[in-house]
Amino acid sequence: MAGDLSIKTIRETPLEEYLHPGSSMCPGCGAQVMIRLMLKVLGPKTFIVNAAGCMTLLQTYPYSNLKSGWLYTAFASAPAGAQGIRDALDSLISQGKARDEGIKILVLTGDGGAYDIGLQATSAAMDRDLDFYYLCYDNEAYGNTGFQQSGASPYGSSTTTSPIGRLNPVGTEKRKKNLFEIWKAHNPAYLATISPSHPLDLMQKVEEAARRKGPKMFIGYASCPTGMGFDPSLSIKVAQLAVDTGVWPLKKYVDGKVTHTIIPRFVPVEEYLRLQARFRHLFDENNPAAKEAIAKIKDEIRSYWKAQGIEAKARHHMVIADGSCCGSCFSSSFLWFSWGIPSGKGKPSSLHTNMEVAML
Ligand SMILES: Cc1ncc(C[n+]2csc(CCOP(=O)(O)OP(=O)(O)O)c2C)c(N)n1
Ligand code: SF4
Ligand SMILES: [Mg+2]
Numbered sequence: 001m002a003g004d005l006s007i008k009t010i011r012e013t014p015l016e017e018y019l020h021p022g023s024s025m026c027p028g029c030g031a032q033v034m035i036r037l038m039l040k041v042l043g044p045k046t047f048i049v050n051a052a053g054c055m056t057l058l059q060t061y062p063y064s065n066l067k068s069g070w071l072y073t074a075f076a077s078a079p080a081g082a083q084g085i086r087d088a089l090d091s092l093i094s095q096g097k098a099r100d101e102g103i104k105i106l107v108l109t110g111d112g113g114a115y116d117i118g119l120q121a122t123s124a125a126m127d128r129d130l131d132f133y134y135l136c137y138d139n140e141a142y143g144n145t146g147f148q149q150s151g152a153s154p155y156g157s158s159t160t161t162s163p164i165g166r167l168n169p170v171g172t173e174k175r176k177k178n179l180f181e182i183w184k185a186h187n188p189a190y191l192a193t194i195s196p197s198h199p200l201d202l203m204q205k206v207e208e209a210a211r212r213k214g215p216k217m218f219i220g221y222a223s224c225p226t227g228m229g230f231d232p233s234l235s236i237k238v239a240q241l242a243v244d245t246g247v248w249p250l251k252k253y254v255d256g257k258v259t260h261t262i263i264p265r266f267v268p269v270e271e272y273l274r275l276q277a278r279f280r281h282l283f284d285e286n287n288p289a290a291k292e293a294i295a296k297i298k299d300e301i302r303s304y305w306k307a308q309g310i311e312a313k314a315r316h317h318m319v320i321a322d323g324s325c326c327g328s329c330f331s332s333s334f335l336w337f338s339w340g341i342p343s344g345k346g347k348p349s350s351l352h353t354n355m356e357v358a359m360l
Contacts, residue, residue, distance in 0.1 A: 229277025
């Protein structure tokens with residue numbers, strides 16, 4: 001992927017900012033990191049269509065920390081709103097009343113909007129081959145209203161509507177919907193999963209998508225300190241562990257083919273679960289269902305990767321595909337030394353560049 005893209009290393013991250021500080025979001029919100037990076041690639045002429053959710057608070061009239069235009073729609077209908085903006089622009093351009101400035105339309109919803117209530121509108125927009133971007137920032141629950149269970153809540157997580165109790169020691173009993181497969185069945189122009197822990201992978205995917213016309217769909221792991229229950233300083237670590245454990249596969253679907261852009265190190269999933277209050281009950285010795293629940297989570301990871309022809313066994317190094325950053329440089333000063341960069345004093349950007357050269 002890196003070959004024909006302009007962002008080949010993390011050093012080439014565009015410096016311009018289109019999402020500024022000063023929002024009322026929680027500190028450590030992973031969704032905001034993804035939006036910030038995405039806008040760096042899409043640029044200032046991006047029009048955001050948002051459905052109810054945490055990110056709605058990016059625009060609380062008369063304040064905004066975004067440079068983009070903004071349309072707020074009813075919960076179920078952001079993709080329909082995007083169609084309206086596209087049609088209005090096309091109509092004005094064809095009548096000579098507006099110049100074609102290459103305005104991009106970005107639908108921004110949470111998992112409740114994407115996996116559940118807005119699924120029909122999204123299906124219809126993809127069916128009409130609408131030329132738009134869609135970022136579903138997935139914090140795995142209805143976050144803005146108090147972290148209720150959504151179609152994206154994973155098995156074994158506690159939410160405010162699947163709390164732990166004597167009758168239900170597991171929390172969420174159903175499995176997370178496979179939105180990637182649901183969206184893929186529509187054969188969109190571009191489809192990928194992203195994570196705030198992998199900025200280069202994220203930006204390269206957005207850049208690659210921008211070269212295509214039609215629906216460009218993204219599902220992002222939105223580490224959520226407030227709902228998932230961890231300290232805001234751990235947000236990127238949690239997102240990184242979601243990828244490292246194999247819980248959140250980073251992949252893309254282009255021209256009928258799925259490619260995994262990062263092959264995980266397969267860190268034991270307990271390291272990911274243990275950091276989050278929503279999984280705390282799985283480590284309670286008095287919980288009769290805990291061991292079986294963790295075994296089930298491990299089984300799910302193993303069978304996913306087995307179906308991809310990859311054995312989910314711990315690795316010493318991540319395999320890096322397409323020039324992406326593995327991120328492990330942040331956690332291992334030994335590696336910093338082994339590639340000749342002084343621990344604690346090296347610049348992460350140059351370190352990433354060296355790692356890519358070293359590992360590819
Ligand atoms: C039709 C309708 N039902 C319920 C609500 C209340 N509501 C506002 S935000 C929200 C949660 C959205 O969850 P999600 O899409 O996952 O985004 P997050 O809050 O997690 O960012 C709900 C239920 C609404 N605005 N409209
Ligand atoms: S509740 Fe979670 S998703 Fe919502 S703003 Fe806070 S950290 Fe972000
Ligand atoms: Mg949500």
